[in-house]
Amino acid sequence: MDVPFYWVDVFATTALAGNPLALVPDADALPDETMQAIAREFNQSETTFLVRPDRPGADHQLRSFTPAGVEVFGAGHNAMGAWIWLALSGRLDAGRDTFVQQIGDDLLTVRVSAPSSTGVEVSMEQSAPRFLGRVDDRVALAAALGLDAGDLGDRPAEVASTGAEHLLVPARNMKAVDAAQPDTAGLRKLLADAGAEGCYLYTVDLDPGADVGAYARFFNPTVGIVEDPATGTAAGPLAAVLVRDGLVRDPARIVIEQGRRLGRASRIGLSVDGALVTITGSGIVAAEGVLHLFSRR
Numbered sequence: 001m002d003v004p005f006y007w008v009d010v011f012a013t014t015a016l017a018g019n020p021l022a023l024v025p026d027a028d029a030l031p032d033e034t035m036q037a038i039a040r041e042f043n044q045s046e047t048t049f050l051v052r053p054d055r056p057g058a059d060h061q062l063r064s065f066t067p068a069g070v071e072v073f074g075a076g077h078n079a080m081g082a083w084i085w086l087a088l089s090g091r092l093d094a095g096r097d098t099f100v101q102q103i104g105d106d107l108l109t110v111r112v113s114a115p116s117s118t119g120v121e122v123s124m125e126q127s128a129p130r131f132l133g134r135v136d137d138r139v140a141l142a143a144a145l146g147l148d149a150g151d152l153g154d155r156p157a158e159v160a161s162t163g164a165e166h167l168l169v170p171a172r173n174m175k176a177v178d179a180a181q182p183d184t185a186g187l188r189k190l191l192a193d194a195g196a197e198g199c200y201l202y203t204v205d206l207d208p209g210a211d212v213g214a215y216a217r218f219f220n221p222t223v224g225i226v227e228d229p230a231t232g233t234a235a236g237p238l239a240a241v242l243v244r245d246g247l248v249r250d251p252a253r254i255v256i257e258q259g260r261r262l263g264r265a266s267r268i269g270l271s272v273d274g275a276l277v278t279i280t281g282s283g284i285v286a287a288e289g290v291l292h293l294f295s296r297r
Contacts, residue, residue: 001294003030003038007287008081011230011259011266013119015286018266019230019259021081022047024291025091027063038291039065045220045228046078050086058102060086068224072197073104074163075124075279076232084283087112087120106163121282126162126233128275129240134158135194141169144190145201145219146181153203155245159196160237162277166218167196168238171203174215178261188221197222200234202256204247213254214238217261229259230266232279239270240277250274 005024012018022042027035027049039047046064053061064078065071072078079101086092092099092112099110106127113121135141135157142149153170160168167190171177180201187199198220206215216238218231235256242248251273259266269280 001029003027003291003293005289005291006085006285008085008283009286010077010081010084010283011268011281012283015284017264018283019077019228019264020044020286021077023050023082023085024048025050025085027051034293035063036065036069039069040067041291043067045225046072048078048082050082053102055102055107057100058107059099061102066223066225070223072164072223073106074233075101075103075108075126076164076234076236077230077281079103079110079124080122080232080279080281081283083110083112083122083124084120085285087115087122088285103163119282119284121280123278123280126236126277126279128162129237129244129277130161131241131244132159132161132165132195135167135190140190144183144186145169145199146183147171147176147179151176151179153205158241159194160241162233162236162240164198164233165196166234166237167191167194167199168234168241169199169201171201173203173205174207177201177203177215177217180217180219182219182221184221184226187219191222198225198228198231198234200231200238202238204242211255212257212267213242213248214256215260216256216258218258227262229262229264230268231258232268232281235268235270236277236279239272243272248272
């Protein structure tokens with residue numbers, strides 16, 4: 001069996017930037033164990049498979065796996081990269097700019113701009129924000145992140161979700177965010193105890209003249225991701241928290257920068273209007289190829 005695949009750089013305007021996504025279209029014939037093996041082969045934070053939807057009203061269904069074989073949900077770079085590819089490959093109906101994606105049990109609206117010389121822009125609705133509780137042990141938080149307690153910000157750390165539960169941890173400044181060196185085992189245990197999947201370390205104390213609203217890094221040892229350069233499922237709940245707490249006015253538009261520490265600077269656009277959180281970004285198809293999967297007799 002030959003399985004075509006594509007490499008999409010998401011939250012980027014040029015190749016070799018943003019967050020890379022391995023994408024496998026027309027994947028209905030692939031069993032779960034093969035999808036998981038392909039995700040291990042690519043060894044990216046997520047590999048997304050396009051399959052036929054099984055819920056009325058959906059245009060496409062997306063399934064995403066980490067290298068550890070964990071299926072993840074929520075609309076982040078895993079979904080955005082798929083829609084960028086669909087638009088650039090001519091797979092979307094001409095004359096339409098609004099579609100519905102199925103991710104797990106969720107049906108979420110997607111808006112896609114017409115491809116142009118500057119690429120394609122995708123905006124996706126996320127699930128309504130949920131605020132799931134605080135983590136008050138600053139010493140344990142700092143130790144799990146390889147920081148001192150004084151490196152943490154004054155705001156509380158908390159678990160929030162717009163499709164995936166993540167622990168949002170405020171840092172004192174950008175220097176503290178960049179200094180983090182997580183203890184994998186310690187962070188994994190802390191996340192499990194908090195009921196969270198990954199950890200978004202962020203600061204809103206930015207350099208004068210910064211054109212972004214927050215600066216962040218994302219760690220997710222729970223599903224085998226050491227560090228992710230752009231995480232829409234964490235940026236969404238952070239934007240919702242900043243609006244809820246009055247740091248950003250509702251309705252709000254905010255840009256979160258992530259990935260600089262990895263040499264893959266990414267800009268994640270978000271808007272929050274009450275319970276509606278929308279994530280926006282652009283990207284390009286950077287590579288394509290074919291997996292040769294041979295059955296043994």
